[in-house]
Amino acid sequence: MEYRALRVRRQPEALRIVIDRPEQDNSINGELIEDLHAALDLAEADPALRLVVLEGAGPVFCSGMDFADAARDGAAGDGRTLPTEGGRAFYGLLKRFTALPRIVVSVVDGRVTGGGVGLVAASDFVYASEQSSFALPEALWGLLPCCVTPFLIRRIGFQPAYAMTLSTLPVTAARAAELRLVDEVTDGAERALRRLASRITKIDASVIADGKRYFARMGISPEELEEVAVTEFARLMSSPAVHDRIAGFATERRMPWETVR
Template sequence: MVHRTIEVRAEAGLLRIALARPERRNGIDDVVIGELNAALDVAEADPDCRAVVLRGSPGVFSDGMNLEAAAGGGASDGGKAFFGLLERFTTIPRVVVVQVDGQVAGGGVGLVAAGDFVHATERSTFALPEALWGLLPCCVLPFLVRRVGFQKAYTATLSTQAVSAREAHRIHLVDELTEQPETALRQLVFRLTRLDGVVIGDAKRYFRGLSVVDARAGENAVAEFSRLMSSPVVRQRISDFVTHKRFPWER
């Protein structure tokens, strides 16, 4: 299958996915979401696959929502699709490993937070800038709260400040700090290939019952995201950026 926004490669025991639009800072839109879901279909159809590895580009993992695509509308559908993708990360009977080497923002933090294991380099940073646009990281927060707790997610949302890799590791957004992500991955896959594949699905299903992410969380996230994206002020800020490359705080 030919992809426009990602690169996919199958290896023994795992499927590698790379976000492949560095010129757009690996922004997330409906095309990216659709292609990521298609890649997950491939992983789920392979009984020997134990892990899905998602990475970005050197220096940037993902800047989150593709603002050019968002300027075209469809916020409600986009929010629903994105939340569904993050939820699938937590339910697919494969271990999702996220490799981060660089900047992560907005929806990119959601991809990280929904992963089962996160390996990051020291130069990586994590930020939720949505409030600067008059938005909130609605779809990201249920998964971020699940990982780091209410207060850390709350302060990250309101401060909009980037968190260093070391701080992300301290608050458990990152599981392992490493300059050798392949070594960390191979050690993990070595253990995973000794598990019955059914166990991974059973573990995810059981832990889902203990988490804050459920159908109601999804409905609330999509509804609030749609409401905020419908604001004339927010729409104008996005339009100004797409047309003039002017950020809201530059007025």
């Protein structure tokens, strides 16, 4: 298959996926979501694979929403229709991470913001380099990380997710490990992956599926919160002020707190 936003490579025990939109800071758009689903289809269809490893090309793992796409959607005047469709598509991808009968590992080496935090939070294991950072800046734009929040709370708990959302402050890799957003801070991710693979490859794929399904019943259920998340995301995205901020960034690289002159 030809991917538009990814580089995909099969190893004996793992499917390696690289988000390959470095000029757009590996932001999330419809093509990326479709490509990721196609890659996950490939992993799910191959009984020999146990791991899916997700990385980002360049210094940014993933910067979240593609504001250029969002600005075009806003200019199209589709109100809540396009945000609802986009929110549901992204939420569906995160749900698939958590349900996939393979171990999903995010290997982070750089900056992670917005929806990128969602990809990390929905992963089964996360390895991050010391220079990595994690932030939810949505509130600065008049938004909330609606689709990320259920998965983030599932992983790190209510108060840390709440604080990350309303402070908008970046979290270091070390602090992310304390919060359990990151499983291990290491500059030797390949070594950590080999260590993990040496055990995971001894586990039947059915046991991985059973384990993920069983533990999903132990805590917060993203399935039950989907409508709440998608509806609130669409409501916030329909705000004219949010449209203006996103358009200002997409066309002039103007941050929302900068005064228009």
